Amino acid sequence: MNKYHSSLGGSIEQYAVHNPLGKGGFATVHRATCLRTGLEVAIKMIDKKKITSNNMEKRVAAEVKIHSQLRHPSILELYTFFEDDNYVYLVLEMAHNGELQRYMRANHITFPEEQASLIVRQVVEGLRYLHSHNVVHRDLTLSNLLLMKDMRVKIA
Structure with missing residues (x-):
């Protein structure tokens, strides 16, 4: 090794x-x-x-x-x-676009309602999946929400 x-x-x-x-x-x-x-x-x-x-x-x-x-x-x-x-x-x-929090600060943006709704939906789907497997995320913050190349959000 x-x-x-x-x-x-x-x-x-x-x-x-x-x-x-x-x-x-x-x-x-x-x-x-x-x-x-x-x-x-x-x-x-x-x-x-x-x-x-x-x-x-x-x-x-x-x-x-x-x-x-x-x-x-x-x-x-x-x-x-x-x-x-x-x-x-x-x-x-x-996650090519990094942390959601850093991305928003660096680009001085807020997401329009439709995109914010999509982000929340992705996070909720991820949390639902975790909870269905008896997993509780102990540190869910904007720093642990990562943006992929295509702007999908993933929980880290």
Whole structure:
């Protein structure tokens, strides 16, 4: 298994890792490309030291297991996951337009009623799917609503 050492460039497993897309308390997300298929993905790199020091290992493992079983047009897809000594890697569907909140701020827009209604419908459909599988999203915010290339919204 290849180990990823740099925040800029490099590769891990079968993915060429590119620029960072975001950073949270436990993880960073990078744009990446599958070397085998050319598919553009996002790789969330969860720092094992940080989750261990916060006693989050079981919660992260449970979330990864649940997410890997979910398939719905309004839920960001987890393609695969793997780990090394330092990180847990989640290979996710790429949301080219990023977070809904950032997109709205960067473009100084509010959505017209018809488009806002469509966004709400997609979120409700995703939540309905999650709830039908006994999953409760514990952090539903505009930062966790992602915009795809075609402007569909997916819950992350």
